[in-house]
Amino acid sequence: MTTPDPSAWIDLTGKVAHVTGGAKGIGRGISRALAAAGATVMVSDVNLEGAQATANEIDGHAMTLDVSDRAAVDEAMQKTADSLGGLDVLVNNAGVYLEFGGPVRDITDDMWRTLWSVNVDGVFYCCRAAADIMINHGNGGRIINVSSTQAVTPGVGVTYDGSKAAVAQITKALALELAPHNINVNALAPGPTWVNEGPPPATAGNPPPPSGEPLADTVADRIARLPKGHWGDPMEQGKAVVFLASSMSDFVTGIYLPVDGGWLTL
Ligand SMILES: NC(=O)c1ccc[n+]([C@@H]2O[C@H](COP(=O)([O-])OP(=O)(O)OC[C@H]3O[C@@H](n4cnc5c(N)ncnc54)[C@H](O)[C@@H]3O)[C@@H](O)[C@H]2O)c1
Incomplete structure (x- = not known):
């Protein structure tokens, strides 16, 4: 019997991936x-300069794309496949959040529509x-x-939390439908991941005992109580995406994978 080589299992050589919202974070x-x-x-983003900066770092490709524009999305996916010889992996990462959050009475129709038009x-x-494209290529x-732990533990507000729960369920529905085409569909659920300039604020890294403590609200x-004791790093999310x-x-499809430093244990 030949001994398997695990390094071959994660080797994506020859695969074409499209990552939306890849300009930062x-x-x-x-x-x-x-x-x-x-x-x-292929790195896409509404921010072409940022997408290009990412692409330059990884010897990749960049394009401008607003994922809420249906016609632009159709064109971008086709252009990726035509110019790079296929489309094997799509990562739907582009998303917006804090600027459209807040108490329900402060959410305007416009804030709601704008967030859902991007995130959903x-x-x-x-x-x-x-x-x-994938079905046609066979x-x-x-x-x-990319969903979020907020799909399960709300806290940012109705717009964002609802949108990320929708993403998780869309993922499952699509996994069921596309499995016969050998297309695996999974959701990544990041916990707090530091995407701003400068070092992340400290966390206590000292979770409460499992009983007798009220849930954080x-x-x-x-x-502050994140069990792993530090904010997540974008590369920690990236490693989980390489797995998926x-x-x-x-043999993994239809899952919601929290990569959250233990957030969902709290
Ligand atoms: N950072 C976290 O703690 C965290 C936690 C859970 C989930 N997420 C999710 O991870 C994803 C990335 O978040 P991030 O923290 O890196 O955010 P970020 O704001 O740092 O980056 C988001 C990127 O998406 C791009 N973008 C925004 N609207 C777009 C559009 N309409 N079309 C194309 N690109 C667009 C932005 O230009 C930006 O480059 C989002 O879906 C977010 O909801 C983030």
Whole structure:
């Protein structure tokens, strides 16, 4: 019997990946991780300069894309496949949050629509366009939708928390539908991940005993008590995406994978 080579299981050489919202933050970490595993990466974003900066770091490619624009999404996915020789992995990472959050009475129709048009419509448009290409090519594929721990533990507000729960369920529905085409569809659920300039604020890293303590009731409270004791790093999200994009997860589809430093234990 030949001994398996685990390094081959994560090797993405020859695979083409498209990462939305890759100009900064988690999307940049995901792009870096996929490229490190050997994939050819198309980085898209409304911020072309940032997408290009990410692409330059990883010897990848960049394009401008607003995921809430259906026609632009169709064109971008097709252009990725035509120019890079296929589309094997789609990472729906683009998302907006804090600027559209807050108490329900302060949420305007416009804030609600804008957030959902990016976080939900955008995911749907990209999934639909990529699934069409993947099915036509007949080589299978991987779709990874970036949800959030807020899908399970609300705290940012109705707009964002609701949108991320929708992403988690869209993922499951699509996993069921696309499994016969050998397309695995999974959701990544990041916990607090530091994407701003400068070092992240300290966390206590000292969770309460499992009994007798009230549950934390604010996001800040939970971050302060994060079991792993530090904010997440975009590359930690990227590593989990490599798992979901690679042969390491051949039999994994329809899951919601928290990468959260223990957030959901609180
Ligand atoms: N950072 C966290 O703690 C955290 C936790 C859970 C989930 N998430 C999710 O991870 C994803 C990335 O978040 P982040 O923290 O890196 O955010 P970020 O703000 O640092 O980066 C988001 C990127 O998406 C781009 N973008 C925004 N609207 C877009 C659009 N319409 N089309 C294309 N690109 C667009 C932005 O230009 C930016 O480059 C989001 O879906 C977010 O909801 C983040």
